[in-house]
Each structure stands twice: as C-alpha cells, then as structure tokens.
Amino acid sequence: MPRDEFSLINEYFTHRSAKRGDVAMGIGDDGAVVRPMPEHDLVIVTDTLVEGVHFDMTTPPRAIGHKSVAVNLSDLAAMGAQPCWVSLALTLPRMDEDWLQEFSGGLDEICSYYDCQLIGGDTTKGPLTITITAHGQLPSGSAIPRSGAKAGDWIYVSGSLGDAGLGLQVTQNKVSTTGRHLQQVIERLHYPTPRVALGQSLRGVASSCIDVSDGLLADLRHLMTEAGTQAQLELEKLPLSLALTETLQVDDALALALTAGDDYELCFTLPEEHRGRMETLTxxxxxxPVCIGRVANGESGDIQLRYNGEDWLLAEGYSSFNHFPQNQATK
Amino acid sequence: MPRDEFSLINEYFTHRSAKRGDVAMGIGDDGAVVRPMPEHDLVIVTDTLVEGVHFDMTTPPRAIGHKSVAVNLSDLAAMGAQPCWVSLALTLPRMDEDWLQEFSGGLDEICSYYDCQLIGGDTTKGPLTITITAHGQLPSGSAIPRSGAKAGDWIYVSGSLGDAGLGLQVTQNKVSTTGRHLQQVIERLHYPTPRVALGQSLRGVASSCIDVSDGLLADLRHLMTEAGTQAQLELEKLPLSLALTETLQVDDALALALTAGDDYELCFTLPEEHRGRMETLTxxxxxxPVCIGRVANGESGDIQLRYNGEDWLLAEGYSSFNHFPQNQATK
Known part of the structure; x- marks a missing residue:
C-alpha cells in the first residue's frame, strides 16, 4: 500500500474510542504517553488473531474488531485489572474501506464501553493479522494469580460454557440448531463478553483465576497444576444454556462445555471463608458465578469428573485442543 | 502447530532477558504485572515486522530478533524514555528450532543490553509476523514531543545517515562496495542501534525529536509540519560515513542520506539557549550529535536544501518512500 493509504487507515482509528484524562499523548507521536495511577500495578496482556486460524473470510469484520479487544480484556479480567489503554498492530493485505469501517467500528464499541482508549499502534501490509496489547491497572499487589488454589477451595465459573463452541460448529455447518438459538450461539462466538466487572470484584477474594479460552478442562488444569492440586467437578452443576441442551444430547453438551474454547467466562477458586463475601460483592x-466443584489434594493437575455422584468419562475424540469431533451427534 | 510445540516455543523466551525488580509477575500467567515508578509517565510503542515487507528469507533470524526490539526502543528513545518491558506477539508458519534459537538469541541480547525484560506475549501459527510492544518510563511531563520546534531552533542528527540504505542495496546486489565497508553497512541495516542514552539526555533540552526510520526528509517533515515551520538544511554538514562516500558519488550519497530509511538516528531541534547544555550532557x-541546519518561519513542512550555500535539488526518482532508484550510479 502507498503511504497515503496508511494515513487514511490511521484516520479510522485516530478519533475513536473513549478519551481518558490519563492519556497525555495519544496516536500521532512516536509513542503514547500515559499516566499510571499512584500505588497501582500495571497489567499488560497481548493476543493475536490470524485469518485462517482464529477467524475466516466469513467472519464479520465488526466481530473481528470486537473480539480482538475482548480476548485481551478477558485476560485483564482474569487478573482483576481495570482496562485502560490498548494499542493495535494491524497487518492488512490491501486497503478495503468497507472492511476498515466495520472493523474499527467493532473495536471502537467495545473500547468505549469499557472506557479503554486506543492509544496507538502500527499498520503494515501483509497477511491479515491483528495484535492487540491491552493495559489495565489494579491496586499494588492485588493481581489474582493462577497459582493460589488450596485444597478445600470451591471452584466457580462465571457463566454457561460450550455456547461459542456450538456457534463455531453451526457456522461450519457441522451442527444445526433452531432459529432462536442460532443467533445466541453465534453472538457468543463472535461477540464474547469479557467479565471485567466480575474480575475486579474477585480481587482479594478469589485464590486463583483464569479465563476459559481453550476449554474448561484445559484452563482449569493450568490452575490445578500451578497449585499442585486436583479438581473434583460435579457436572450436574455446570451451567449450560438452553441453546446447548436443546441442540445436543446431554453427554455431548457436557463434553462441549468441558472442552470447547472461546466462551471467555472466568473460572476461579474461592476459599470457604470468602464465599459470603463473593456473593455479596457480585x-x-x-x-x-456458579459453584461447580472443589479443589482437593491429589495428583497435580488431575481433574475428576462426576455426574450426579457417578464417575463420568469424556467420550473418546474429545479433547480441549481438538474442540469438536467430526461425528458429533445432534438431537 | 500442536499445542505442545507452542510450549516448546515459549521455553525459548521464558528464562531469557534481563530480570527486573519491578516485574511482579512475568511470562506464564494471563498477563504480566509490573510496578511503574512513582511520578513517572509511561510511554508505549508498537512496531510490526512482516516477512516479505520488512525483511526477507535471506535476513538472519538473529538480526530479525534484534531489529524487532531495536525499532521499538528507537521510538522510545525519540520520546526520551528509558526502556523497561517488552511483550512479543510472534506468528510463525511452523516450528523451526534453529530459527527460534537464533531469533530469541538476537532478541535476548538487545533486551539484556538495555535492561529491558520480556514480560510476555502470544505465539500463533500463521505467516511470519513479529509485533513488539515496548514500554518505557520518564519523569512525568518530560516526554519530548514531535511538535515543539520554533523558528531559530537548530536541527541536529545523532549520526551518519544512508548507511542502512546502502546496506539494503548491497544485499539486493544493486550496488557493490569494498570488503571493509560491506560488513559495516550490512551491520547498520540488520543491527540498528537505538539512541537510548542520547534520547534520555535530550529531555528538557530538545524542543522536538523523531527517529529516522523513513528517511531524514520524511521524518524531519513530520517535525516541521507539527510545528508549522520550515527547515533549512546545510547538506555539507550532513554526517556521512566513509562507506557511503567511498561507494557513491557525492550527489547520490547525499540523496541516499536524505531519503533512505532504517538508520534509526535521532533527528531533533534545539533552542539556541540549550546548545551548551546539550553539548555538556552528551x-x-x-x-x-551534529548540527545540520535551522528551523525557520515559512511554509509549514517545507525543507530547503543548500550545499555550500547553493540551492541543491534532489535528483528525480528519489523520494523518501521509494528508497533507492533502479539506475543508481556507483563509483
């Protein structure tokens, strides 16, 4: 792209997103200058979305703009941080004004909603790739770690799981669902909601926290491995949407809720003595948040699954890294 | 790439680079947690390098690692900031241990040299793209803007220009040079030195500053446009390396020094009353730094070129965005 097209691209971003009082210099200089709050720590997260890997040609550009920010704010939420500033590195194969209009609109909406300012970035020519670096703040020393779980802590998730995974299957025509569920699961796939307010409420309350981006089992395993503990889940407590339970048989719905990614709910552990406080705060x-099990001593990183008191086995072919089997049965 | 290869990739970065006392949580959690200095502003910069655009298959991976950090530290230097933390978003087409070893080595060397810690990032599969977001700090309110030049200020550059441009031509076999210059110009192309210490010395001294990444004329024009002033350059004062003057005829050497990018010297303006202070500080x-001209009232963004008192015209075919003409004459 010639340089003047880059200038045009920058116009799509320059006067957008929330204007914060702590941004001394924004887009346009060599870098952005911001004023961190006294007595606060800074939390920095980075996530990249690549065409053909994280989304495809059929994904609406507005959804790509939304999601590229949402996945980063979700990481901030898992630490308990309040989002403040994002920078965008955008690599584009060509100048496409319609695409940019929609993409920047989606990005702007979510930034404005969370009072998070786009402070700068870099636009280059190349295969479509979006990297967002997001910055959040929290009172010094209050970041929620991945490693703080203890035997006896309760395990919670912040909302229903498996919906984004079902949405993905629907867009790939591997599963069909009825009209009223269709919109909901595709919304969850394309427009995930980072649990920003919940994350901040959990500071000093949760003993560990992670956002469910790779699937509950995979992400909960991180918490258990870091803490050297095991998890005991009671699957009948797992929050499932009607969209999921009316589309899939129960074992398939559970398997999807346990292994599908992209829901961006928070999974956290809570000491017994903080249960009342958490309920008040939320x-x-x-x-x-819904309690789905308990942390126990045992093999580090192990996760035991029970359904109404009986051992429950994940069907072969499911894993957290292979989100959905080819031969998925549907109702 | 399967997930476990990603874990392997992360190992190349986890235990590398300087360990700073202000990093409370680094690689491995949802995000990094750092402690900004009291009474300081935070400067945030982002730059992306894309294969086929910013480098090619023949570029040594160690150089790519170095340069991806260097171009960002150069932006921090232009603001006067001290580098502290970097995050890396790395998109790789495949697992290649030799490549990673060299790339991470180059990245580690420059981070360690500047006491800058790699605090996290994201590794994804896709076309080779490297985005670095770098963070620096400076006393509140002391960032050097692009917009502060005034008529009468002196214009300086921090070192010789055109060398990286010559290095690029040499690697593309468009120009040949003698052995002793060859190494030097390719080093300048592949291993640029961000002027970090100089940038910090210029806080409160320079009235405006930018790093020369797109070519002196293009970057100086940014300073003049922001200030609503024009520049008068005396080209006989332009610092040129022996490598450049012994390889090209004088007009071609000057044209390259004015238009080629990638040298990453600083170009800044200095009020008369700060000249002695700058010389003492540096x-x-x-x-x-070398004084190459003066800021004047006149058409905003205009740059007048004189060589030994005579008007000097850039030969046709040169522009800051088309770094080198095809028919370049060599001695």
Whole structure:
C-alpha cells in the first residue's frame, strides 16, 4: 500500500474510542504517553488473531474488531485489572474501506464501553493479522494469580460454557440448531463478553483465576497444576444454556462445555471463608458465578469428573485442543 | 502447530532477558504485572515486522530478533524514555528450532543490553509476523514531543545517515562496495542501534525529536509540519560515513542520506539557549550529535536544501518512500 493509504487507515482509528484524562499523548507521536495511577500495578496482556486460524473470510469484520479487544480484556479480567489503554498492530493485505469501517467500528464499541482508549499502534501490509496489547491497572499487589488454589477451595465459573463452541460448529455447518438459538450461539462466538466487572470484584477474594479460552478442562488444569492440586467437578452443576441442551444430547453438551474454547467466562477458586463475601460483592453484577466443584489434594493437575455422584468419562475424540469431533451427534 | 510445540516455543523466551525488580509477575500467567515508578509517565510503542515487507528469507533470524526490539526502543528513545518491558506477539508458519534459537538469541541480547525484560506475549501459527510492544518510563511531563520546534531552533542528527540504505542495496546486489565497508553497512541495516542514552539526555533540552526510520526528509517533515515551520538544511554538514562516500558519488550519497530509511538516528531541534547544555550532557556518550541546519518561519513542512550555500535539488526518482532508484550510479 502507498503511504497515503496508511494515513487514511490511521484516520479510522485516530478519533475513536473513549478519551481518558490519563492519556497525555495519544496516536500521532512516536509513542503514547500515559499516566499510571499512584500505588497501582500495571497489567499488560497481548493476543493475536490470524485469518485462517482464529477467524475466516466469513467472519464479520465488526466481530473481528470486537473480539480482538475482548480476548485481551478477558485476560485483564482474569487478573482483576481495570482496562485502560490498548494499542493495535494491524497487518492488512490491501486497503478495503468497507472492511476498515466495520472493523474499527467493532473495536471502537467495545473500547468505549469499557472506557479503554486506543492509544496507538502500527499498520503494515501483509497477511491479515491483528495484535492487540491491552493495559489495565489494579491496586499494588492485588493481581489474582493462577497459582493460589488450596485444597478445600470451591471452584466457580462465571457463566454457561460450550455456547461459542456450538456457534463455531453451526457456522461450519457441522451442527444445526433452531432459529432462536442460532443467533445466541453465534453472538457468543463472535461477540464474547469479557467479565471485567466480575474480575475486579474477585480481587482479594478469589485464590486463583483464569479465563476459559481453550476449554474448561484445559484452563482449569493450568490452575490445578500451578497449585499442585486436583479438581473434583460435579457436572450436574455446570451451567449450560438452553441453546446447548436443546441442540445436543446431554453427554455431548457436557463434553462441549468441558472442552470447547472461546466462551471467555472466568473460572476461579474461592476459599470457604470468602464465599459470603463473593456473593455479596457480585449481587449487583449481571454475572452470577456458579459453584461447580472443589479443589482437593491429589495428583497435580488431575481433574475428576462426576455426574450426579457417578464417575463420568469424556467420550473418546474429545479433547480441549481438538474442540469438536467430526461425528458429533445432534438431537 | 500442536499445542505442545507452542510450549516448546515459549521455553525459548521464558528464562531469557534481563530480570527486573519491578516485574511482579512475568511470562506464564494471563498477563504480566509490573510496578511503574512513582511520578513517572509511561510511554508505549508498537512496531510490526512482516516477512516479505520488512525483511526477507535471506535476513538472519538473529538480526530479525534484534531489529524487532531495536525499532521499538528507537521510538522510545525519540520520546526520551528509558526502556523497561517488552511483550512479543510472534506468528510463525511452523516450528523451526534453529530459527527460534537464533531469533530469541538476537532478541535476548538487545533486551539484556538495555535492561529491558520480556514480560510476555502470544505465539500463533500463521505467516511470519513479529509485533513488539515496548514500554518505557520518564519523569512525568518530560516526554519530548514531535511538535515543539520554533523558528531559530537548530536541527541536529545523532549520526551518519544512508548507511542502512546502502546496506539494503548491497544485499539486493544493486550496488557493490569494498570488503571493509560491506560488513559495516550490512551491520547498520540488520543491527540498528537505538539512541537510548542520547534520547534520555535530550529531555528538557530538545524542543522536538523523531527517529529516522523513513528517511531524514520524511521524518524531519513530520517535525516541521507539527510545528508549522520550515527547515533549512546545510547538506555539507550532513554526517556521512566513509562507506557511503567511498561507494557513491557525492550527489547520490547525499540523496541516499536524505531519503533512505532504517538508520534509526535521532533527528531533533534545539533552542539556541540549550546548545551548551546539550553539548555538556552528551560529552560522555559515544553518540555526538551534529548540527545540520535551522528551523525557520515559512511554509509549514517545507525543507530547503543548500550545499555550500547553493540551492541543491534532489535528483528525480528519489523520494523518501521509494528508497533507492533502479539506475543508481556507483563509483
């Protein structure tokens, strides 16, 4: 692309997103200058979306703009941080004004909603790749680690799991669902909601936290491995949407909820003595965390699955890294 | 790439680079947690390198690792910031241990040299793309802007220009040079030195500053446009290396020095009353800035070129965005 097209591209981003008082210099200089809050730590996260890997030609550009920010704010939420500033590295194969209009619109909407300012970045020519680096702040020393779980802690998730995975299957025509569920699961896939307010409420309350991006089993395993503990899940407590349970048979719905990624709910552990405090703190939130099991001493990183008190086995072909089998049965 | 290869990739970066006391949590959690200095501003910069655009298959991976950090530290230097933390978003087409070893080695060397810690990032599969986001700090309110030049200010550059441009021509077999110059110009192309110490010395001294990444004329024009001023350059003062002057005829050497990018010297403006202070502050540095002209009232963004008092015209075919003409004459 000639340089003047780059200037045009920059225009799509320059006057957008929330204007914060702590941004001394934004887009346009060699770098952005921001004023961190006194007595606060800075949390920095980075996530890349690549065409053909994280989305494809059929994904609406507005959804790509939304999701590229959402996955980063979700990482900030898992640490308990308040989002403040994002920078965007955008690699584009060609100038496409319609695409840019939609992409920047999606990015702007979510940034504005969370009062997070786009402070700069870099636009280059090449295969479509989006890297967002997001910055959040929290009171010094209050970041929620991955490693703090202890035997006896309760395990929670912040909302229903498996919906984004079902959405992916639907867009790939591997599963069909009825009209009223269709919109919901595709929304969850394309427009994930980072649990920002919940994450901040969990500071000093949760003993460990992670966001479910790779699937509950995979992400919970990180928490258990870091803590040297095991997890005991009671699958009948797993929050499942009607969209999921009316589309799939129960074992398939559970398997998807356990292994599919992209839901961006928070999974966290909570000491017994903080249960009341957490419930009080979260009463004003739309998100109501659900207790799904307990941390125990045992083999580090192990996860035991029970359904109504019986051992439950994940069907062969499911794994957290191979999100959905080819021969998935549907109702 | 399967997930376990990603884990392997992360190993190349996890235990590398300087360990700083202000990094509370580094690679391995959802995000990094760092402690900004009280009474300091944070400077954030992002730059992407794409294969086929910023480098090619023949570029040594160690150089790619070095340069991906260097171009970002150069942006920090232009603001006067001290580098602290970098995050890396690496998109790789395949697992290649030799490549990773060299790339991470080059990245590690420059980070360690500047006491800058790699605090995290994201590794994805896709076309080779490297995005670095670098963070620096400086006393609150002391960032050097692009916009502060005033008529009467002196214009400086921090070192010789055109060498990286010559190096590029040499690697593309468009120009040949003698052995003793060959190494030097290819080093300047592949292993640029960000002027970190100089940039920090210029805080409160320079009225505006930019790093020369797109060519002196293009970058100086940014400073003049932002300030609404024009520049008058005396080209006989332009610092040129022996490598450049012994390889090209004088007009071609000057044209390259004015238009070629990738040298990553600083170009800054200095009020008359700060000249002595700047010279005192920079006596202990290896980099000795050279005065090449003066800021004047006139058409905003205009740059007048004189050589020994005579008007000098850039030959047709040269521009800052088309770094070198095809028919370049060589001695």
């Amino acid at each position: 009463t004003h939130l739309k998100t109501r | 006596t202990h540095l290896k980099t000795r």
